[in-house]
Amino acid sequence: MDRPNLDSNDAIVSVDRLAFSYGGAQVLHEIGFTLRKGEVVGLLGPNGAGKSTTIKILTGILPPGGGTVSVAGFAMPAEAAEAKKRIGYVPEAAGLFESLSGQEFLELIGRLQDVPEDTLQDRIRRFLEHFDLAEDRRRRLEAYSKGMRQKILLAAALLHNPPVLLLDEPLSGLDVNAQLMVRDLIAALAREGKTILYSSHVLDVVERVCDRALIINEGALIADDTLDNLKRSTAGGRLEDIFRQLTHSEDSDQTVSDIIEGLR
Amino acid sequence: MTALKAAVTQTLRGRTVSGLLERLGIEPRRYWILVDLFHTLSERREAVQQLGGIALLFVACFLVVISSLISVVMWAIGIPAAVHLPVFLIFTLLILASFLVPETANSLVNPVEGMILAHQPVNGATYTSAKLTHLLRIVVYIVLGMNGVPALLGTLLDGAAWFYAPLHLTAAFASSIVLALVCCSFFGWLIRFVPVRRLKGIAAMAQGLPILMVISSGFIFDLIRAMPAVSDRIFSDIVVGGYAVPGGGMGVLCASFAAIALPAFFLGLRSLSGDYLIRVSGMVHSGSAAKTRPHHSVVGAWAARFSGGQVGRAGFEFVANLIWRDWRFKQNIAAMAAMWIIGSIALLVLGRAVSPFSSDLAPAHFLPHLSGLAVTSVCNVLAFGVDYKGVWVFQIAPDGSFSGFARGVHTALLAVFVLIPHLIWLPMAIWSWGAIDAATFIAYSVAVSTLYVALSLRLICGIPFGRLFEQNRMLLTLPLAILCSFGALIAVVLQYVLFRSGVAVVAATLLVGGAAYYMTRWSLTAVEASIRYNLKLDSLGVLPFYQEINT
Numbered sequence: 001m002d003r004p005n006l007d008s009n010d011a012i013v014s015v016d017r018l019a020f021s022y023g024g025a026q027v028l029h030e031i032g033f034t035l036r037k038g039e040v041v042g043l044l045g046p047n048g049a050g051k052s053t054t055i056k057i058l059t060g061i062l063p064p065g066g067g068t069v070s071v072a073g074f075a076m077p078a079e080a081a082e083a084k085k086r087i088g089y090v091p092e093a094a095g096l097f098e099s100l101s102g103q104e105f106l107e108l109i110g111r112l113q114d115v116p117e118d119t120l121q122d123r124i125r126r127f128l129e130h131f132d133l134a135e136d137r138r139r140r141l142e143a144y145s146k147g148m149r150q151k152i153l154l155a156a157a158l159l160h161n162p163p164v165l166l167l168d169e170p171l172s173g174l175d176v177n178a179q180l181m182v183r184d185l186i187a188a189l190a191r192e193g194k195t196i197l198y199s200s201h202v203l204d205v206v207e208r209v210c211d212r213a214l215i216i217n218e219g220a221l222i223a224d225d226t227l228d229n230l231k232r233s234t235a236g237g238r239l240e241d242i243f244r245q246l247t248h249s250e251d252s253d254q255t256v257s258d259i260i261e262g263l264r
Numbered sequence: 265m266t267a268l269k270a271a272v273t274q275t276l277r278g279r280t281v282s283g284l285l286e287r288l289g290i291e292p293r294r295y296w297i298l299v300d301l302f303h304t305l306s307e308r309r310e311a312v313q314q315l316g317g318i319a320l321l322f323v324a325c326f327l328v329v330i331s332s333l334i335s336v337v338m339w340a341i342g343i344p345a346a347v348h349l350p351v352f353l354i355f356t357l358l359i360l361a362s363f364l365v366p367e368t369a370n371s372l373v374n375p376v377e378g379m380i381l382a383h384q385p386v387n388g389a390t391y392t393s394a395k396l397t398h399l400l401r402i403v404v405y406i407v408l409g410m411n412g413v414p415a416l417l418g419t420l421l422d423g424a425a426w427f428y429a430p431l432h433l434t435a436a437f438a439s440s441i442v443l444a445l446v447c448c449s450f451f452g453w454l455i456r457f458v459p460v461r462r463l464k465g466i467a468a469m470a471q472g473l474p475i476l477m478v479i480s481s482g483f484i485f486d487l488i489r490a491m492p493a494v495s496d497r498i499f500s501d502i503v504v505g506g507y508a509v510p511g512g513g514m515g516v517l518c519a520s521f522a523a524i525a526l527p528a529f530f531l532g533l534r535s536l537s538g539d540y541l542i543r544v545s546g547m548v549h550s551g552s553a554a555k556t557r558p559h560h561s562v563v564g565a566w567a568a569r570f571s572g573g574q575v576g577r578a579g580f581e582f583v584a585n586l587i588w589r590d591w592r593f594k595q596n597i598a599a600m601a602a603m604w605i606i607g608s609i610a611l612l613v614l615g616r617a618v619s620p621f622s623s624d625l626a627p628a629h630f631l632p633h634l635s636g637l638a639v640t641s642v643c644n645v646l647a648f649g650v651d652y653k654g655v656w657v658f659q660i661a662p663d664g665s666f667s668g669f670a671r672g673v674h675t676a677l678l679a680v681f682v683l684i685p686h687l688i689w690l691p692m693a694i695w696s697w698g699a700i701d702a703a704t705f706i707a708y709s710v711a712v713s714t715l716y717v718a719l720s721l722r723l724i725c726g727i728p729f730g731r732l733f734e735q736n737r738m739l740l741t742l743p744l745a746i747l748c749s750f751g752a753l754i755a756v757v758l759q760y761v762l763f764r765s766g767v768a769v770v771a772a773t774l775l776v777g778g779a780a781y782y783m784t785r786w787s788l789t790a791v792e793a794s795i796r797y798n799l800k801l802d803s804l805g806v807l808p809f810y811q812e813i814n815t
Binding site for chain 1: 293294297301304305308376377379380381382383384385386387
């Protein structure tokens, strides 16, 4: 199936009145947003707010409980197989086939994504070299550290050169050099026209990388604006202040003193 | 051989087969990638819970030996070919069912694999067909192991035609493939209709089905025998108001059964396509809807007192909770649990009229040994769990805590497998045999079961639920069960003699109870050592062995 023709103003990801529940618990309450070509959008929210669930629905791992979702012009979940060819996904907590080597795992993912063999081998070589994994390419993944696994997941997400990247805490476990490299890579990918949804708890990275932020709290989308507009709307002018204000976070001083009291 | 293998591979992956696969909604290229992947994972023991590689070869070789022996015996005693074939077909289907049901559950209800592959562009039909190809390998190994030699020896039997061997193998393969598809269809129904959060538990419980089939086989055969008469009566007397039905009611009943079973079978298989991968991977995300109750229970406090304080309570609560929640553990003991529960009920119901003190052999004599066998099976696989990666918390536990923890584990096993069942059985026994006979028997049964627990503790190889499951451990279960059953039979015979005298029973109870006490102390030391060894803590400290040399 051909990729739909999308100009720069078209929404490449479109979410409308998306709802989801696990068992009886409503996790997402009819949220809606769009992502355009070349945008890097931060997805923020406290633990359990529904960020990872939103990303899993966009990747086709979870079926939407209500509302409509389309990625690269393909409706989810009906056309999920086509949409998945256009998505690169770095999960928050990923399982890996531990007995495969890094090279074998990337080959598996690349072949499932139908990347031509020459291109695939060339991309794998480049990724492994730039992620400092070239010497470990033949080692089984069970011997990889957390950071090395994260690099493999990043490489696997990029192998088929997808137009949409869904990154759930992509810097988790990476060393400082790798973090800086990935940060620059995200900016470069956006310049190449990739659409990136970046979920993270590290607010200053989001502040540096993203153009726009979506803030989810208790399953509801409570903010969707550019970072500049969001900063202007609060007194502190920092993303941290916006986050606290919108999610009604508790006063941390009081929380800390309560914990210390309990330890005495 | 290599050239032949290459030719077969080339043919299978050629244009004709690919066209056929495409017509079935399977993407040939991704199908072969997944078939290769599952083969590699199986060879490298990634999917340790699945039967593959050496374990599969071991099972096949074991079956070759057993089936050859049975076939030789049948030939020696002059069994005709007409009996030889059905006997082997029934054996093959029973053995295959006992392997295929857990294997299908492990293969199809595999959330980890689902999680890795769910966001890849692989449709359900492609993934499922690659999985079925893996199951087909097991069918080939087991059918050939069970029928290869008997098919050849069968040609020597009375009444065997010249084409007996191919006929035998074709019948065995055809019926086994139907069984494999029925298994897949059954799990297809589970995946489609059981809520995702209950899927793991139900799939684990479903593995007790082969045992249930064996236990209830007598009843099923009776039912089948009675069916023609019953169905004739239903159709002639009730349905058509006393008129005769051409061909009898049995034909109509079979046709009705087929009309329901065939669509159910195909719908089940169809359930494995479409969003199957999403549903299976959803098991990881959905968690459980079950709420846990607050643990300030009286039982926990009592366990702490009995097993040496808070550390003992930790061991007690850990095991008492996880034996109900760890789906890998439940899957491993499902068959034994079904046998224990149904067997206990059957023994108590059947043995109601016969007191263990009567001159007849009372079914109740088997009761303590059935509990003993159950606890032996449990201890054999207690160390394996789905959340084995959480074992690190024990590596940072204080060094002296494992003794108390082991006592807590023992208390939990004692409570779940000895005390609670006997408390349930006691009123039934009093009602059936009177207070004195019942109390004496239950006291004796508790002592014997406690001795079984004490001995079985030595089978626990590390922190409970703290190790990745090893298929080889399950292969030990059958010889272990045969050995224990043999020992239990001898014990039942001794018991039958012993129960002629009440005084002798009381003395034996005290003796067995004392033995259980000392054996428990001895075994608890072994459990503690096993925990330390498996956590690799011994290498961090000074071993007693080195202490001896140093001093």
